[in-house]
Amino acid sequence: MKYRRIVSKLLQRSEEKSVLLHTAMKVYAYKRAKKSARAKSLAAETSPLTASLLINHLSFDPRSATIPVLDLAGPIRRFARSDDPDLARYCTYLMLTELGLIPKRPGASGGLLLRHLGVRVKTKKIRLLPGFFTDLFNLKMKVNWDQVLGKKAHSEAQRRSNLIRGAWKGNPSFLITVLDNFNDLLIQKLSNEAPATKGSFQEGVWVEQDSRFWKLASTS
Numbered sequence: 001m002k003y004r005r006i007v008s009k010l011l012q013r014s015e016e017k018s019v020l021l022h023t024a025m026k027v028y029a030y031k032r033a034k035k036s037a038r039a040k041s042l043a044a045e046t047s048p049l050t051a052s053l054l055i056n057h058l059s060f061d062p063r064s065a066t067i068p069v070l071d072l073a074g075p076i077r078r079f080a081r082s083d084d085p086d087l088a089r090y091c092t093y094l095m096l097t098e099l100g101l102i103p104k105r106p107g108a109s110g111g112l113l114l115r116h117l118g119v120r121v122k123t124k125k126i127r128l129l130p131g132f133f134t135d136l137f138n139l140k141m142k143v144n145w146d147q148v149l150g151k152k153a154h155s156e157a158q159r160r161s162n163l164i165r166g167a168w169k170g171n172p173s174f175l176i177t178v179l180d181n182f183n184d185l186l187i188q189k190l191s192n193e194a195p196a197t198k199g200s201f202q203e204g205v206w207v208e209q210d211s212r213f214w215k216l217a218s219t220s
Contacts, residue, residue: 004032023053030058035071043075048084051075055094069098077103083127085109129154132161136168149189157185 007028014021030038045051055076059069069076080091080103088107092114095101102119103110111123127146133139146154160182167175 004029019047019050019053023050023057026050026054027057027064030054031066038067039072039074042072043078045075048079048082048087051079052087052090055079055091069094073099077101080106080110082107083131089113128158128161132165136165148193149185153185153189157182160185 007025010021010025030042033041042051042054045054055072057064058067059065059072076091076094076099079087080095082088082091085107086109089109089112092103092106092110095103096117102114102121105122106114108123111121114121129145130141130143133141145157148154149157160178163178164175164182167178
């Protein structure tokens with residue numbers, strides 16, 4: 001109990017509050033938890049990096065592994081369906097090599113791994129916009145962008161988000177142009193759905209400007 005109290009206060013006393021300290025604290029706690037409680041807590045882990053580190057430290061790292069991988073089968077199956085590409089790929093690999101199982105509807109990266117091995121499976125569709133807004137602007141919105149924008153505009157918005165990510169640090173002028181056109185698309189599509197602004201907006205058309213990007217030309 002003395003050590004538990006010391007460990008429980010480490011994170012709040014730390015100035016960095018790094019993922020390594022957070023992971024070490026959880027490894028200490030999970031090793032002393034009951035099997036069912038440990039699996040339930042690990043499956044609820046929200047950080048993909050922390051989840052993968054915990055699985056490795058608990059079951060595979062020779063310096064700390066004390067828990068059989070079968071005890072973590074539930075979390076591993078869940079994380080194989082993750083939207084995070086690294087976590088999904090890692091847990092898909094563990095399911096194949098350690099559990100002898102093929103994931104049902106794995107994440108996109110896990111599905112690519114399975115198809116490379118000759119296994120045909122249905123995978124989750126990749127949704128780029130939620131991660132785009134979260135990673136670049138810290139906006140955690142639960143929006144069905146496919147439904148809001150329509151399939152055609154949603155596909156273009158995802159392509160545009162990839163362009164913005166690629167130019168985020170390297171080409172400011174191109175970044176501003178693409179980001180401006182990306183905003184045009186969102187404003188037009190969302191305004192077209194709102195009763196108060198629908199009359200001022202009509203369906204836009206995409207006109208090719210050059211091989212690098214598209215511009216939304218409003219017909220309002």
